[in-house]
Amino acid sequence: MRKVLSLLAFLLCVSNAWSILYKCDDFNTSKKTCSLVGWGGTQPTSGKLKLPSTFTHTDGVTYTITKVAKHALDNLTTVTEITIPAEYVWFGNVHDTQVVNSTTENFFNCPKLVRFIVDAKSPIFETTPKGLLLLKGKKELIKVPQSFETTGNLTIPDGIEYISEEALVENLTITSLKIPQNVEIFKNGGINRMKGLRKIELVDVRPHKLTMINSVLIQSGRVVGTVPSGGLTSFSIPENVNKISPYAFYNVTSLTDINIPSRVYEIGDYAFAYSGISSLTIPEAVKTLEGSIIRGCDKLKTLRLEMTSPHIPDNFASGCSSLERVSSENIIITVGESAFKNCRELKEFPFRGETKLSEDSAFFNTGFEEVVFEKSYLRSYNAGSSLFENCRNLKKIDWSNVIIERPEEIFAALGPYFAAGCKKLETVVFPRFLTFWNYTQSPGLPAFGYSCGVDTISISTCWGMKSPQFIYSPTSNKKDFTPHVYAALTQNTDLIDNWQRCPLGKMFSAGNGATVSPVIFMDACDEDPEGDYEQNMYVDPNATYFIPGGCTAGYPTLVESGCRYEEMYEISFSKNGWGGLKVKVRPKENIAGLNAITDIWVGFDGNEKHSIFSDGTADSSTKFGDVKFVRLFYTIDGHQMSTDYFPTSWISTGIDEPESEVDVEGAGEIYDLLGRKVESLKKGIYLVKKNGKFVKSAN
Secondary structure (H helix, E strand, O other): OHHHHHHHHHHHHHHHHOOEEEEEEEEEOOOOEEEEEEEEEOOOOOOEEEOOOEEEOOOOOEEEEEEEOOOOOOOOOOOOEEEEOOOOOEEOOEEOOOOOOOOOOOOOOOOOOOEEEEOOOOOOEEEOOOOOEEEOOOOEEEEOOOOOOOOOEEEOOOOOOEEOOOOOOOOOOOOEEEEEOOOEEOOOOOHHHOOOOOEEEEEOOOOOOEEEEOOEEEEOOEEEEEOOOOOOOEEEOOOOOOEEOOOOOOOOOOOOEEEOOOOOOEEOOOOOOOOOOOEEEEOOOOOEEOOOOOOOOOOOOEEEEOOOOOEEOOOOOOOOOOOOEEEEOOOOOEEOOOOOOOOOOOOEOOOOOOOEOOOOOOOOOOOOOEEEOOOEEOOOEEOOOOOOOOOOOOOEEEOOOEEOOOOOOOOEEEOOOOOOOOOOOOEEEOOOEEEEHHHOOOOOOOOOOOOEOOOEEEEOEEEOOOOOOEEEOOOOOOOEEOOEEEEOOHHHOOOOOOOOOOOHHHOEEEOOOOEEOOEEEEOOOOOOOOOOOOOOOOOOOOOEEEEOOOOHHHOHHHHHHOOEEEEOEEEEEEEOOOOEEEEEEEEOOOOOOOOOEEEEEEEEOOOOEEEOOOOOEEEEEEEHHHOOOEEEEEEEOOEEEEEEEOHHHHHOOOOOOOOOOOOOOOOOEEEOOOOOEOOOOOOOEEEEEEOOEEEEEEO
8 A cells, every 4th residue: 555655646746747836925824815936847838827826835725826926937938828817916016006117027038928818807917809918907018928929010009008118028029119109118118128129110199208319219308219220320319308218228239329418317227238339428417327227338448427426336337348447537436236347458447435345346357457546535335245356467456545534433344355366466555444344244255365466565554354365376387475564553653542453463374285474564663552452463473574673572472472573673762962862773784585674764753754864863852851752764665664662762771871780680581682582691671571471671
């Protein structure tokens, strides 16, 4: 008996596998209603599909289907006839209280569909004798089947006053379309997405809502559409037009030149997508840009935005493979997701700090060689994931011109894979305050991704880093990397308390046999004095560190960790002939990895900078005891840095102090300023390790 039951179950499964299966959701247990949300299984071999009015749930209860979700009935590729039952009161965007402007938002990619049949009791639909789908009692054409039975001509039936925005989408059989002039077309009506359309004619019926200029339909101050294959090469939109409908010039590959008048204030989605235009100027009056407007325009080379406050929408110019230049005299406020994705030749764009770049893949696979932000003010934003990913020619990203005035409110946060796959990227100059978005959102994802080759990084105060951001892999000619990092932190002392925050120890990693040995130049005198962060936040055991002169005592974790480090210059303080403070600076020479330190200046108490004399000295006119701090300015490899020194630096050297011995008996382990343990003491400055911590002591 068990064998018989098992065989029966198997046959039922086989039977179900050869029939269409429906998927339902939104079950209302009190009203016993549900929604049709999709289908599966096998389409009917007859081509005739009668949609179900009920659905039996696995709980055994039978529900009445009253709604059809958007795109629940797409991709019925072999169906020729669809019967819609009376129970449906909501179908996509069509419902029983709908007035006009209805869309089923279904039946896409149904290339063999010939006709619709509707139950006479349907509250939302009716049909013409040949199977056109209409909004019941509302004189609106909802849907023309893609393989509607015709000799090639279709005249919109008498009595129809409206054409739905998707009514003619994907139709294959109509070559000539006649439209009464009193008909109102919502958006584009699907005209530009008809596969075989060759001709549009207007039938003279009063009142005139439609006119035609050079095969372009105009309706009540709005461009509606045209025949994609009509051979239109150029067009000047009339001055009395102020809107361009979605898809108005979609797929008009012959169109190379378009002139948009100054009165136009709205351009719909896909308006010029996949057309042949070579340049485009969007006038100042435009307030509304919808998505994908110039998507896939592979002949477009230049784009000019004259809008007052441009907001670039999602997929705006995605796939414009010849686009080279985007210009705007006004600040672009936002750039949408994938807005310029795969614009492989794009090399010019007005990057500014005020522009929000928080959407993903905005400049993915573009042609930039340098991304240099203009002088501007940074607005707080999270840079989107993959913002510059796969930019094959990108060599430099530079925020140095961006000004940040309130770092507690304004900073740049970089998303995962920000510049992943940019194999030619050599230099990154970060803004003065930075965090990595993935610090809290996706701690396992690097901002700069894999296969990194960056060799110069300029960074300042930085919050947040849980995983390596630069991950190096071997290239055809290189497997050992020594990126130089210039941590210019002192510039932020007046703006934020934790200005020394810079977790460089978590920035680098390597794989696939590569090695990465960073060379890090620090300009801060001391480690983070607050102690709120882990003490080794900037310690990379593979790195070589160059720190300011006279500051070894300020970096005890470098000593404890056994890192390679060296002071970049020698600095000393003394009293000059008139009682002022004299500073002497001598850059160190012949140190491997340290290039020349140039352009050295000294500032006293934040006043104007003093150049140093040929002997390396600079004098303050203020008495040494009254000087509050000294700021040393210097340049390394073109990177401007500065270090602050306070009175302890010159008082501890013995200025105006009696020369007396300091009792160091029992003081603990004693090191010189290079971190070397010493046994015998002379007069000077040493590091004394007490209770596991280093303190500075004079002897």
